[in-house]
Amino acid sequence: MRLFLLLLAVLLPSQTLATGPDPAPCRDAVPCPLGERAYHVREPDDWDGVTPLPVLLHFHGWMRQGPLIVNHGRISGATRRRGVLLLAPNGAGKTWDFWTRRTDDVDFAAAVIEDAAKRYPIDRNRVFVSGYSYGAAMAWRYACENGNGVAAVLAVSGTLDQDEDCAEAPAEFRHVHGTRDTVLRFPFGPEGETTWPVKLWRDRMGCDGPGQEAEDWSITEHDTFARTTWECARGRVLLDVHARGHFIPRGWIARQLDELLDLPPSYP
Template identity: 60%
Template sequence: MTRPLAIAALLSALPALTTAQTQRETCHIGVPCALGDRSYHVREPDGWDGTSPMPLLIHFHGWQRTGALPVQHQRISDATQRRGVLLIAPNGLRKTWNMWSAETEDVQFAADVLKDVAARYPIDADNIFLSGYSYGSIMAWRVACDRGTDLNIRALLGISGTINLSEDCAQAPREARHVHGLKDNVLDYPYGPDGDTTYPVSLWRDRLDCSDTQTDLGDWSQVDFLTLTRTEWQDCAGGVKVTLDTHPGGHFIPHGWIARQLDELLGRAPAYP
């Protein structure tokens, strides 16, 4: 390309670049980004240079919360900020989600959010993660079940909540990871027949065509007051895996859990926070 043509191409791109920058400046952390009559919150990672593509974590809030909480929550936003990951937290209607059946309006909303974010920010399309806590976890499972392939979801990170495990999902994420407390009395631990503790990820083991061979990886922790136990199914179609972490506690986001998953998925040495 000649120098005059290159300059012309640059000048023609400036309005789009300026528009994207202006859009980014209009919403951040406590000020949600408007999307029709809906909205979502954004938190950029520390030290982002403003141009490099970023991995993306879409995190769905719990019941009677809003997206303003995850973008300021230590166990969520601290993990993304320190790992160069863009955090997106959609707002549910009436502070909840419509996630018990397939292809609800909230599933389309999630797809619309991803499209809108990609128009505002440079996204690493190979590293798009879905997460959520409690009802938000169920919503993340729902999106992965209905649109996981279409949205190119690298991994589902579910925390203390699942859809009906007998569902026949139309799609799937490329990898599934879930954590649940054995004494959860809000969304009870979904034990399988005969008290099977591996049942919470049975849907993804079937959908991702994993063998019955499980690998018990033992205990791990990010903080000294909480120990998690990990089981993996590593022999799944396409070389993917399914991971289940359990802990002896109740209904909460385990300290360091999201951080650990992002480190492993992004090929980083595990660190806390």
């Protein structure tokens, strides 16, 4: 009997952590039902079916849904090559309610992680949250209300108001934004200060001083980033600024995962 159970665990890896009835099978374009809503999942390439997986929960942009995310080269192209399980929740009405604390979307996103944990052996110490545009603002909201269990947030071109009062915070916050963004405009500070986009987290996490500026860096020939890093009393904040508009820069999510997972930097 013991041998049979071991063989069963190898043959059906996605079910090994489930209790009670097996979860409905779902992957890629087939959504995972969760109450009246759903999310999508993309497994990493060459996963052995046993090793615990880091998780990237990604909030899509306005009028998008999970199927786009699990096939997006700059998102799933990064996770599947780096051994990371991608979770892509579907926003109600193809958008997110991040405007105030009174939002069901935080609870829904937390439930997505718990449901995925019934299907996969996830690494609770490496749960990352990301988002683009309105999805980035939702990632901010999630971190603000439920961030204590989040290893890092990777936000692209979307913020909350910098005077939000956040009850929680992730261990690390990483944000990228373009100074020529005309969709969700770059939040310049007084006298054009370019470190203002992460003021909320600098205040919340006890970051002193102007931060450490690195030399400008690039992943591809398309974008160059100016990075500022704050080593804070209660975590770490990184801001990458580029001179273009509203988009997910090529390789940016991949590079953040390489750094967070202690992997050699690579592209894509």
